[in-house]
Each structure stands twice: as structure tokens, then as C-alpha cells.
Amino acid sequence: SSNQMWGGRFAAGPDAIMEAINASIGYDQRMAAQDIAGSRAHAAMLAAQGIISDSDAKAIREGLLTVLSEIEGGTFEFSTALEDIHMNVEARLKEVIGEPAGRLHTGRSRNDQVATDFRLWVRDQLDAAEGALEALIKALLGQAEAGADWVMPGFTHLQTAQPVTWGHHMMAYVEMFGRDLSRVRDARKRMNESPLGAAALAGTGFPIDRHMTAEALGFDRPMANSLDAVSARDFAIEFLSVASISAMHLSRFAEELVIWSSAQFRFVTLSDRFSTGSSIMPQKKNPDAAELIRAKVGRIFGANVALMMVMKGLPLAYSKDMQEDKEQVFDAADNWMLALAAMEGMVKDMTANRASLEASASSGFSTATDLADWLVRETGLPFREAHHVTGALVALAEQKGCDLPDLSLSEMQAVKDTITEDIFNVLGVHNSVASRMSYGGTAPARVREQVARWKEVLA
Numbered sequence: 001s002s003n004q005m006w007g008g009r010f011a012a013g014p015d016a017i018m019e020a021i022n023a024s025i026g027y028d029q030r031m032a033a034q035d036i037a038g039s040r041a042h043a044a045m046l047a048a049q050g051i052i053s054d055s056d057a058k059a060i061r062e063g064l065l066t067v068l069s070e071i072e073g074g075t076f077e078f079s080t081a082l083e084d085i086h087m088n089v090e091a092r093l094k095e096v097i098g099e100p101a102g103r104l105h106t107g108r109s110r111n112d113q114v115a116t117d118f119r120l121w122v123r124d125q126l127d128a129a130e131g132a133l134e135a136l137i138k139a140l141l142g143q144a145e146a147g148a149d150w151v152m153p154g155f156t157h158l159q160t161a162q163p164v165t166w167g168h169h170m171m172a173y174v175e176m177f178g179r180d181l182s183r184v185r186d187a188r189k190r191m192n193e194s195p196l197g198a199a200a201l202a203g204t205g206f207p208i209d210r211h212m213t214a215e216a217l218g219f220d221r222p223m224a225n226s227l228d229a230v231s232a233r234d235f236a237i238e239f240l241s242v243a244s245i246s247a248m249h250l251s252r253f254a255e256e257l258v259i260w261s262s263a264q265f266r267f268v269t270l271s272d273r274f275s276t277g278s279s280i281m282p283q284k285k286n287p288d289a290a291e292l293i294r295a296k297v298g299r300i301f302g303a304n305v306a307l308m309m310v311m312k313g314l315p316l317a318y319s320k321d322m323q324e325d326k327e328q329v330f331d332a333a334d335n336w337m338l339a340l341a342a343m344e345g346m347v348k349d350m351t352a353n354r355a356s357l358e359a360s361a362s363s364g365f366s367t368a369t370d371l372a373d374w375l376v377r378e379t380g381l382p383f384r385e386a387h388h389v390t391g392a393l394v395a396l397a398e399q400k401g402c403d404l405p406d407l408s409l410s411e412m413q414a415v416k417d418t419i420t421e422d423i424f425n426v427l428g429v430h431n432s433v434a435s436r437m438s439y440g441g442t443a444p445a446r447v448r449e450q451v452a453r454w455k456e457v458l459a
């Protein structure tokens, strides 16, 4: 039998394979609430403009709520023959309210309908991401505040570089996730325009009021160009780009947690709630959540690239290719939200091992730069020479199998006679971090300032 929506032109129904490749109802049913909200706004506007009667609009709007409750209650029967969520909802509306249902699609097309639904769906995800990022930042602030003056090694090339504070390291991620947050807000602002009323592509001859539907759906304004309104998917790509950058940040932190929770590092202990055991090795406590966050970045980047590939080269306006936008965005959104929540949970629960952090910070000649700086400051040596002298002292300590503070004054003076007892004041890791008072530096006082600033920002 031919299609109930466009059967007028068709003598035969679709091949089963045609139906299989064409249908999106398997996944776009996730936009049911958005579809119904869009249709209800459209029906109210049609009546306000005198395009349909008030009683038809009332029947449509109430009928749509019945359909929504059926979907939410799990009693709705989705049909692949009806292709997508838009036609499934409308067909059911017809069963529920009869003839007025046929007036709903006046001055509208599935092209502006799907663009509207999808924008609403992505907007909800941006709002959810905003909340999740704020929660993660708060968890990091908790860690930073507790350990503002705990000393740990700072790395470059994953080799000991200079001592930093635990709070400083946590706050570095606060800055990164803070920029993700601002990208989320920017993206939301840019995408919050309504495609509804663009109709198929050219607009419509019916005297519709696009400002009214835009406002009803919480959009800032209608999109200015009807061709653009139904063709644009950059809002979805921007969502995936923002998600990708954020996932990249998550993966870096996840990688650090994997390394830090190892027996070789012992920087952190992850909670039992966010770890798993091994079926064979009884001693194991594995950082699976961190590993999965590290991995999920792959599918999120993949979705970003996939949708760019779908959209590249598409002529205006709508092409069915664009139906491939949703699964990518749904999957990326689900996994980004999951990763954000898991990271928040891990950060809240984890315990930094203060003693191991400090012991590790004190090894590996982490205060060699402080020694060189002392030579510059106290003896007037040019930095390049001071660097050379310090290198010789490091080599000596390495040869003796000790750390810099373990060298005696006379051993040091044998390398550089202007060195005095005072040098030992700068070789300790606490002195080292406390001295890094430059703006943005690792000194506990600086870290506490940043924690306070962020608390104010989030309040």
C-alpha cells in the first residue's frame, strides 16, 4: 500500500530495503518531546493568525499531549513504515483526534520541522553540558582548596621539571573546563534561532508569524533566511566540536589519573566506587572509568569528523544525507555526558596521597632551577653560567646517588666557591613553590586566590 502522507502521487509502497535505509524512527524517536513542543507552538500560531480555527488548534494541542504521554509511558507503537518521529506523531494524532490533525502541517515542512526539533534537542544537551561542566569544576575546586599547598612534581616530557602544588595542577584543569564551559555558552547563543516557518525551503504564502513560534520555543529570534534555516547543520557540528575539545581535556586528565593511580606513582587513590577489580589478580584495583573516559574521546572526535563529511559538498537546501546527523550527535552527547559525570565522581572521591606527592617532588633534582636562580640573585652570575654550574652539581649528586640538598656545603663550594650555607634555603620543595609568586604561578597563595576567584564566578 502506498504512503498515507504522499500516497496521492504513488501507486506502490516502498521496497523493504528502501524502508530500511530510509527510516530514522529507530533513533529520532529521542526527539519526540521536541517534535511535539514544536508542533504545539506551530498549531497555536496557526490559530492566532487565523489560518486554522481555534477549536482545531485546541484539539491538535491537546491531542499532541496525549501522544506525548503515550510515548513517555512506553505504550506508543513506533512504525518503521512511517519513517521518522514527525510522521509517527502526526499519524497517531490523526488516530486520536481525527480530521483536525490534517491541518497541523499547514505552512510547514518536515525540513523546518526536523531542523527545529534537532536544534531544541542539541540546545538541551548544551544546557546539560553546562551543568555537568560546572559540577566537575566544583569538584576540582574542592581538591584544589584541600591541597593548595601540597607539593607534587611538575612535569615536562613526563620527566620531573619543577615542584608545583596539587592545587595548582587541579586548577589547570579548572581553567580548561572553564573554557569548555564558555564554548558551550557561545555555541548555545549562536544556535538559538528558530528554523520553524522556513517550510520546505522558500518560506510560505500563509501569513505565519515566525516570531511567535520562535518565542514560544525559547529561541531568541527566527532564522533570517529560509534556505539557510533548513540547510544549516553547523550548529550540530559546533556542538560536536565543543564536545571534542572538552573530551580531549577529559582524556588528558583521565590519562594522568591512570598514571597517578599506579603502584609506581601512588599519587592518588581512586575510590572503590570508581574502580574495578580483576577476575584473576586479587590485588588489582583498576582505573577503568578513567580508561574509558580516555577512550571515549575517539568516538566523539569520530562523530565530529563524520558529520563534517556528511555535510561537505551538499548543495542547498535539504538533502536526505542530513538525516545522518542525528546518530552521531546522540552518541557523542551520551558519551560526553557520561564522561563528564564519571570524571566528576572520580575527582570528588579520589584521595591525593600527600606524602607520596611530596616525596616524589623532592626527588629528581626538581629544585635545580631554584639553585640556578639563587646563583643569579645572590652572586650575580649570568643565568647561562648559573645553569652550567647547577648542571655540574646535579651530575655530582647523580654520581653520588643523592639529591641536591644531600650534598655538603664544601662539596658544592668545590664546584662554585661563591656558594654559601644560604643555598640550602632554596633547595627544599616548599620554599620552591612558595617562591613562585608570579601571577598564575604555583605558590599556594596564588592558588588560593584562583580558587576564590572561581568560586565567585560560579556563585
Ligand code: ARG
Residues within 6 Å of the ligand: 024, 028, 083, 084, 110, 111, 114, 318, 320, 322, 323, 324
Ligand atoms: N527524517 C528526516 C531527517 O531526519 C526528516 C526530514 C525529512 N525531509 C524530507 N524532505 N524528506 O532528516
